[in-house]
Amino acid sequence: MRIANAQSCMPTRLCVALMLAVLLGRLGSGVAQVRTNTANERAKTSLEEVVVTANRHLTDEQVTEQVEKALAADPYVYAEHVIVTTNKGVIRLEGIVGDTGERFRILRLCRKLPGARRVVDSLELFNNDPDGG
Numbered sequence: 001m002r003i004a005n006a007q008s009c010m011p012t013r014l015c016v017a018l019m020l021a022v023l024l025g026r027l028g029s030g031v032a033q034v035r036t037n038t039a040n041e042r043a044k045t046s047l048e049e050v051v052v053t054a055n056r057h058l059t060d061e062q063v064t065e066q067v068e069k070a071l072a073a074d075p076y077v078y079a080e081h082v083i084v085t086t087n088k089g090v091i092r093l094e095g096i097v098g099d100t101g102e103r104f105r106i107l108r109l110c111r112k113l114p115g116a117r118r119v120v121d122s123l124e125l126f127n128n129d130p131d132g133g
Contacts, residue, residue: 058115060086067091067116070109077106082123089117096126 058066063086071079082095091110097103103123110119 060088063089063091063113063115066113067110070113071106074105074109077102082106089115090120091116092120092122094122097123098126100125
């Protein structure tokens, strides 16, 4: 019984597919007939001049303050031993960090801040090995 139902269903699917193809073909031909503006019509229309300026540049002091605030606000960073200096948007980090996780977290925080063009890493790892080596 299933074979007979599958064979009777086949012409219906074919008809639906053909009707869909015909409808899409008619729709496409209607889209192709859209009139475009000629060069003379484009010359007659006047366009307003739009000037966009962005003053998002922060001073070096503002960038340094943002970095220091971000480091102080992060509970996983001990920022007391990190010195931040900024010169033309380039942030330089100097000091001592406890481990590599803290180091990468500090770098990630600094790179996310607006006004940071580049981050120079001069951080040193504090190695507290009980074996001394």
